[in-house]
Amino acid sequence: MNKKAGYVFVWPIGTRIIHWMLALSFTAAFITSFYEPRLHDHVAFGFIFLTIIIYRIIWGFIGPEYARFKTFKLKPSQLKEYFVIKIQNRWRKIPAGHNPASSWFTVWAMGVGFIIVVSGLLLYGIQEGKGLFRDLNTNYSHLMFVLDAIHKYASYLFVTWVVLHISGVLVEQFWHKTSMVFAMVTGYKKTDGKDTEVKSILSIFSYIMIIIAIVTYFFIVSSNYNFLTLQKFTNVDYKQISPVYVKECGDCHKAHPPYLLPKKSWQRVMGALDNHFGEEITEANITKSQQASILEFLKENAAETSTHESSIKIMHSLGKRRPKAITKTPYWRExxxxxxxxxxxDKDIKDKSNCSACHKDFEYGNLDDMNIKYPFK
Ligand code: HEC
Ligand code: HEC
Known part of the structure; x- marks a missing residue:
C-alpha cells in the first residue's frame, strides 16, 4: 500500500538533499570560477561536488531500488522508444525510477563531473602550486594550459547537460503535467509503483556523506594553510638573497619579484636606467658594480627559471617580445x-604599477590569489 494514493515515494530525503547539493555546489563553483580572488570558495564548492559524486556512485550500487545503476535503462533502443512514446502520447505514464533519458543524464553527469573535479584538483596543484597536488607544479607546470582547457570545456559540457535536463523536466511539468518538478522536492512521483524504502544504515550513510561535504567546505574556506589549500610557494625574503636589489630598487616602489619578467626584459630595464619611466637613475644613485650584481640576481631568478603560474603565463603571452614593464605584458593586461x-x-593606489596596493606580500614574491585585496579596501 502506497503512503499517498496515486503517487509513488521514489526519492528519499537523502537523495533529494544530495541532488540539490550537487546542483547548488556546481552552480556556485561555476559562478566563483569567474573571480580569481574567490578561488578558495571555488575549490571548496568543488569539494562538495566531488564528495557528492563519490556518494552518488556508491549509492548506485548499495542504495535503494530506484537509485541503483542496475535499474538504469541505457539501451539506445529504450531511449528511442522513450522519445517516440513521449511525442505520441502526451498522457503516458512515467516510470517510477529513472527513465532512459534521466538514466543517460545521470551516467554522463557523473562521468563529466568526475573529469571536472579531477582536472580541477590537478590544476590547483600544477597551476597554483596549491592543495594535494602542489608538488606537481615543479615538474609539470607546462601542463597547466591543457588541464585548464579540459577543466573549462568539461564544465561547459556539464552546463549544456544541465540545460537539457532542466528543459526535459519543465516539459514533463507543463506539457505532460507529471508534476516532475515537485518530485525532487517532496520525493513523490505521480505514477504507479512501489514506495521506496531506505534501510536506516543507508540513511546514516547518506547523512555522513552530507556532513563530510559540508565539513570539507568549511575546512577549506577557513584556512589558506591546511593540507587541502597549502601553497608550495612561500614568502621569499629577497633582502636575504640580494640586499642590494631590495635596497636600491625598492626605494621608489616596492622591489618587483624577479620572476615576473624574462631575462632580456631585465637586461633592457637595467640598460636604460638613465631614462627609467621618466626617472633618471645614475651611477651616483646605483654604482656600476651594484647594477651588475642586481642584473645578475634578476637574471638568475627571471621568469624563465620559475614555475609560478604568472611566470609561465607571462612567457607564454609574450612570444618574442621583451617589454620593460610587467604592465606591458599581454598577460598582465588580460x-x-x-x-x-x-x-x-584612487588616492591609495595612484598607479597601476603600484602592485602592492592590491597584492598583499607582493614584495615577498607572493601572488597567491588569496592575497588579492580587491575590492582593495
Ligand atoms: C628614482 C625612483 C626609482 C628607482 C630607484 C627605481 N625605480 Fe623602477 N620605476 C620608477 C617609476 C616612477 C616607475 C613607473 C611606474 C610607477 O610609477 O611605479 C618604475 C617602474 C618600474 C618597472 C615597471 C613596473 C610596471 O609597471 O610593470 C620596473 C620593472 C622597475 N621599475 C624596475 C626597477 C628596478 C629593477 C630598479 C632598480 C635598478 C628600479 N626600478 C629602481 C621609479 C624608480
Ligand atoms: C587595483 C588593484 C590591482 C593592482 C594595482 C594590481 N593588481 Fe594584479 N590583480 C588584481 C586583481 C583584482 C586580480 C585578479 C583578477 C581576476 O579576477 O582574474 C589580479 C591578478 C593578478 C595576477 C594573476 C594572479 C593569478 O594567479 O591569476 C598577477 C600575476 C598580478 N595580478 C600581478 C600584478 C602586478 C605585477 C601588478 C603591478 C605591476 C599588479 N598585479 C597590480 C588587482 C590589482
Missing amino acids: THKDIPKYVFK
Whole structure:
C-alpha cells in the first residue's frame, strides 16, 4: 500500500538533499570560477561536488531500488522508444525510477563531473602550486594550459547537460503535467509503483556523506594553510638573497619579484636606467658594480627559471617580445582588464604599477590569489 494514493515515494530525503547539493555546489563553483580572488570558495564548492559524486556512485550500487545503476535503462533502443512514446502520447505514464533519458543524464553527469573535479584538483596543484597536488607544479607546470582547457570545456559540457535536463523536466511539468518538478522536492512521483524504502544504515550513510561535504567546505574556506589549500610557494625574503636589489630598487616602489619578467626584459630595464619611466637613475644613485650584481640576481631568478603560474603565463603571452614593464605584458593586461580605470587612479593606489596596493606580500614574491585585496579596501 502506497503512503499517498496515486503517487509513488521514489526519492528519499537523502537523495533529494544530495541532488540539490550537487546542483547548488556546481552552480556556485561555476559562478566563483569567474573571480580569481574567490578561488578558495571555488575549490571548496568543488569539494562538495566531488564528495557528492563519490556518494552518488556508491549509492548506485548499495542504495535503494530506484537509485541503483542496475535499474538504469541505457539501451539506445529504450531511449528511442522513450522519445517516440513521449511525442505520441502526451498522457503516458512515467516510470517510477529513472527513465532512459534521466538514466543517460545521470551516467554522463557523473562521468563529466568526475573529469571536472579531477582536472580541477590537478590544476590547483600544477597551476597554483596549491592543495594535494602542489608538488606537481615543479615538474609539470607546462601542463597547466591543457588541464585548464579540459577543466573549462568539461564544465561547459556539464552546463549544456544541465540545460537539457532542466528543459526535459519543465516539459514533463507543463506539457505532460507529471508534476516532475515537485518530485525532487517532496520525493513523490505521480505514477504507479512501489514506495521506496531506505534501510536506516543507508540513511546514516547518506547523512555522513552530507556532513563530510559540508565539513570539507568549511575546512577549506577557513584556512589558506591546511593540507587541502597549502601553497608550495612561500614568502621569499629577497633582502636575504640580494640586499642590494631590495635596497636600491625598492626605494621608489616596492622591489618587483624577479620572476615576473624574462631575462632580456631585465637586461633592457637595467640598460636604460638613465631614462627609467621618466626617472633618471645614475651611477651616483646605483654604482656600476651594484647594477651588475642586481642584473645578475634578476637574471638568475627571471621568469624563465620559475614555475609560478604568472611566470609561465607571462612567457607564454609574450612570444618574442621583451617589454620593460610587467604592465606591458599581454598577460598582465588580460588579468587586470576588468578593473575599471578609476580604481587605479584612487588616492591609495595612484598607479597601476603600484602592485602592492592590491597584492598583499607582493614584495615577498607572493601572488597567491588569496592575497588579492580587491575590492582593495
Ligand atoms: C628614482 C625612483 C626609482 C628607482 C630607484 C627605481 N625605480 Fe623602477 N620605476 C620608477 C617609476 C616612477 C616607475 C613607473 C611606474 C610607477 O610609477 O611605479 C618604475 C617602474 C618600474 C618597472 C615597471 C613596473 C610596471 O609597471 O610593470 C620596473 C620593472 C622597475 N621599475 C624596475 C626597477 C628596478 C629593477 C630598479 C632598480 C635598478 C628600479 N626600478 C629602481 C621609479 C624608480
Ligand atoms: C587595483 C588593484 C590591482 C593592482 C594595482 C594590481 N593588481 Fe594584479 N590583480 C588584481 C586583481 C583584482 C586580480 C585578479 C583578477 C581576476 O579576477 O582574474 C589580479 C591578478 C593578478 C595576477 C594573476 C594572479 C593569478 O594567479 O591569476 C598577477 C600575476 C598580478 N595580478 C600581478 C600584478 C602586478 C605585477 C601588478 C603591478 C605591476 C599588479 N598585479 C597590480 C588587482 C590589482
